[in-house]
Amino acid sequence: MTELRSVEKSVKVKREVLEVSSELMSLMGQFLRQKGFIEILPVIISPITDPLNHSVFNASIEYYDGQYSLTKSMIFHKQLAMRIHPKIFSFSPNVRLETQEKRKSGRHLIEFTQLDLEMRGATREDVMLLVEEMLAHTFAMVKEKFESFLKDANPHFSIPKTPFKHVKYLEALKEYGDEFESVLSEQALEPFWLIDIPIDEREFYDKLDDNEKTLKDMDLMYPYGFNEASSGGEREFEYEQIIDRMKHKGNDFESMKWYLEEVKKGIPSSAGCGIGIERLTRFICNLSSVEEARLFAKVPGELSI
Numbered sequence: 001m002t003e004l005r006s007v008e009k010s011v012k013v014k015r016e017v018l019e020v021s022s023e024l025m026s027l028m029g030q031f032l033r034q035k036g037f038i039e040i041l042p043v044i045i046s047p048i049t050d051p052l053n054h055s056v057f058n059a060s061i062e063y064y065d066g067q068y069s070l071t072k073s074m075i076f077h078k079q080l081a082m083r084i085h086p087k088i089f090s091f092s093p094n095v096r097l098e099t100q101e102k103r104k105s106g107r108h109l110i111e112f113t114q115l116d117l118e119m120r121g122a123t124r125e126d127v128m129l130l131v132e133e134m135l136a137h138t139f140a141m142v143k144e145k146f147e148s149f150l151k152d153a154n155p156h157f158s159i160p161k162t163p164f165k166h167v168k169y170l171e172a173l174k175e176y177g178d179e180f181e182s183v184l185s186e187q188a189l190e191p192f193w194l195i196d197i198p199i200d201e202r203e204f205y206d207k208l209d210d211n212e213k214t215l216k217d218m219d220l221m222y223p224y225g226f227n228e229a230s231s232g233g234e235r236e237f238e239y240e241q242i243i244d245r246m247k248h249k250g251n252d253f254e255s256m257k258w259y260l261e262e263v264k265k266g267i268p269s270s271a272g273c274g275i276g277i278e279r280l281t282r283f284i285c286n287l288s289s290v291e292e293a294r295l296f297a298k299v300p301g302e303l304s305i
Contacts, residue, residue: 016149016153017281017287017292017293018294019146020149020281020285021277021278021294023142023145024142024277024280024281024284025091025115025277027137027141028115028134028138028275029089031133031138032087032089032117032134035087035130036086036087037087037088037089037117038085038087038089039088039089039090039091040081040088040090041090042071042074042090042091042092042093042116043071043074043077044093045061045068045069046068046069046071047067047068047069047258048069048076048255048258049069049070049071049072049073049076050071050072050073050075050203051203051204051249051252052072052096053201053202055099056096056097056099057097057098057099058097059097070095071092071095072094072095072096073092073094073116074092074116074274075116075203075205075235076205076259078090078117078118078270078272079118079205079237079267079270080262080267081118082120082267082270083267083268085120086119086120086121087117087118087120088117089115089117090115090116090117091113091114091115091116091277092114092115092116092274093112093113094111094112094114095111097300098110099300100300100301101300102300103299103300103301103302106282106288106289107228107279107290108290108299108300109278109291109294109298109299110298110299111298112277112278112290112294113278114274114275114277115274115277116273116274117130117272117273117274118271119270119271119272120268120269121268121269121270122234122271122272123216123234123271124216124217124234124271126271127218127232127233127271127272127273128164128218129163131220131230131273132160132162132163132164136159136160136161136162139157139159139160139284140159143159150284150285153285153286154284155286156224157284157286160190164191164192164193165190165193166193167184167192167194167195167221168195169194169195169196169214170196170214172184172194181221181227182225185221185222185223185224185225185227186224186225188221188222188224189223189224190223191220191221191223191229192220192223193220193221194218194219194220194221195218196209197219198214198215199213199214199215202215202217204236204248204249204251205235205236205245206233206234206236207233207234208236208245216233216234217231217232217233218232218233218273220273220275222279226279226282226283228279229275229276229279229280230275231273231274232271232272232273232274233271233273234271235269235270235271237267237270239260239263239264242260243260276290277293278290278293278294278297279293
């Protein structure tokens, strides 16, 4: 049964946590601008949005004779933006109406914000190196400004050492079983990359590797049991390859017709990722849930202002 969350419960967030979250966005934006990125405005509604690789309730708006979807992620718009500028980022609001079983994960909200970035002509490795440098720089600046608060709030806080370790998905699955992500995250003392994820575990837009079994993508994982931080990789950009991948995944072509028409005109190769702001704030501040990382949090299975 859906619950109505009180205003008091919805806004029970420490002032210091909000200040850390605000500073994180400012620092990452500054870092990316120094690397030649420009910030673009987020897309809130569109006829196309990320189909995702797991089921969520549909969030859409009827408008005249058409339908807008609320943004689940800006993946397709990031690809199209590569025609205009080679390096872009956006602090993108995402709406994913997750099912109620995600309620107690500590990692899921039905409304969240992620730093979306994309680079024209880049590889997965380019993105990983950029993110590693950005996080090391951001953590150092946050420590300098909030050292007293973090000392009390998070005994594990440290500036991550680069380069991050790489772990291959199938090797980890074989060694630790289906719960390998949680096991590895619990064991880890530093962030690490999960790479070479099988084709059926991701969406059609992630670029297929030459072996045609795994993808040129990656997940960034936090240590101390905080699990997934970021997801991204290289993108499919050739029309026929995208069609083949959509057939393989069983995607609906009609819902993607706007995107496919744009792909026919040509889009550049690119790579990028999305980094959840609430999950990053939760990790740095050592919070029990992303619910504590923002005001007016929307938890799966509950209603909130």
